[in-house]
Amino acid sequence: MTTKAYDEGNPFAKILRGELPAHKIYEDEETFAFMDIMPRGDGHCLAIPKRPARNIFDVDPDSLAALMRTVQKLARAVVKALGADGVTVQQFNEPAGGQIVFHLHVHILPRFEGVALRPHTGEMADQAVLAEQARKIRAALEVDGA
Numbered sequence: 454m455t456t457k458a459y460d461e462g463n464p465f466a467k468i469l470r471g472e473l474p475a476h477k478i479y480e481d482e483e484t485f486a487f488m489d490i491m492p493r494g495d496g497h498c499l500a501i502p503k504r505p506a507r508n509i510f511d512v513d514p515d516s517l518a519a520l521m522r523t524v525q526k527l528a529r530a531v532v533k534a535l536g537a538d539g540v541t542v543q544q545f546n547e548p549a550g551g552q553i554v555f556h557l558h559v560h561i562l563p564r565f566e567g568v569a570l571r572p573h574t575g576e577m578a579d580q581a582v583l584a585e586q587a588r589k590i591r592a593a594l595e596v597d598g599a
Contacts, residue, residue: 457555459505465556469503476580476587479527479594483519486527488583489560493570496535496563496586500524506557508546520559526594527561534593535586537563541570 460466467473468487475487478498489497500523506512512520528540543560545551562570 457507459507459511460555461505463556464554465499465501465558466505469501476583478530478587478590479523481519481523483516484523486523488587490577490583491573491575492578492583493560493573494562494564494568496531496537496590498527498531498561498587498590499558500527500561501556501558507555508552508557509544510546512557517557520557524559524561526597527590530590530593530597531561531563533597534589535563538566539564 464473468475469485477485477487479486479500483504484500484502486498486500489499500520502512502516502520504513504516506516509517524542528542531537532540541560541562541564543562544558545553564570
């Protein structure tokens with residue numbers, strides 16, 4: 454599979470450069486995590502590698518491994534922070550696979566018994582709500598030593 458070139462102008466690259474705002478949850482040398490501004494559920498967040506990668510097809514294996522370590526930390530933290538019953542982890546590749554933003558990213562969605570995911574409408578969530586959820590998740594990460 455041949456993928457298209459990485460676009461330095463994508464929204465997540467702009468977040469990494471500080472050109473767009475984000476509700477940061479976690480950061481280390483290799484990865485960055487923040488709240489999804491169009492969440493499909495309470496606590497929906499994203500983890501991305503800092504190194505440029507369009508998607509799973511062109512990511513460096515070491516960068517992918519670091520990303521998965523961060524995803525696992527976030528999965529544990531969102532369940533703890535929000536009292537979730539479980540978590541859904543999603544990752545999409547290329548338009549046919551559902552990818553919309555072309556910087557590799559993983560969705561971490563806290564799940565609650567009997568509560569369906571909201572549809573992706575393209576509407577942004579209340580920033581104060583996202584900020585409070587980010588605060589709770591950061592606090593859970595700090596308790597766990599992340």
